[in-house]
Amino acid sequence: MEQHINIKLTQTVLSLEACSAFVSADNVGGIVNFVGTVRNQTKGKKVLKLDFEAYEPMAVSEMAKIAQQAIEKYEVHKMAIHHRIGMLEVGEIPVIIAASSAHRKAAFEACQYAIDTLKETVPIWKREVFEDGEVWVSATP
Numbered sequence: 001m002e003q004h005i006n007i008k009l010t011q012t013v014l015s016l017e018a019c020s021a022f023v024s025a026d027n028v029g030g031i032v033n034f035v036g037t038v039r040n041q042t043k044g045k046k047v048l049k050l051d052f053e054a055y056e057p058m059a060v061s062e063m064a065k066i067a068q069q070a071i072e073k074y075e076v077h078k079m080a081i082h083h084r085i086g087m088l089e090v091g092e093i094p095v096i097i098a099a100s101s102a103h104r105k106a107a108f109e110a111c112q113y114a115i116d117t118l119k120e121t122v123p124i125w126k127r128e129v130f131e132d133g134e135v136w137v138s139a140t141p
Helices: 016-023 056-074 106-122
Strands: 007-010 029-035 045-054 076-084 084-090 096-100 123-131 133-138
Touching: 007 016, 007 056, 007 133, 016 029, 016 076, 029 106, 045 076, 056 076, 056 096, 056 106, 076 106, 096 106
Parallel strands: 007 076
Antiparallel strands: 029 096, 045 084, 045 123, 076 096, 123 133
């Protein structure tokens, strides 16, 4: 049976190519990738790095649930959700979501749904490290 979701929670560098390759198929007309990056500021404060932690078993389970819901809700062919944990520098990638569908609109909507839901429900936290201190926050904005 063909696998339609690919979930990864890892300390290693994420691969956009691997996510795109997973969702690619001859019967899809659109592939959409969302790539989240570590930016250099938050609320006007200079960010030096971010540290991501997760309750791993539950995070993986929730990410799989989100992907399955997106497939069913938006008629997506395949979806990959990869999230990195550990210390990341400015410019590095903490999250990649890839979706494929027969038509582009479904893939766009599925990616939007997945990142919004991930930030609301997946137990991943980040520590923002600034020049003058640090703060733990949820991944939810």
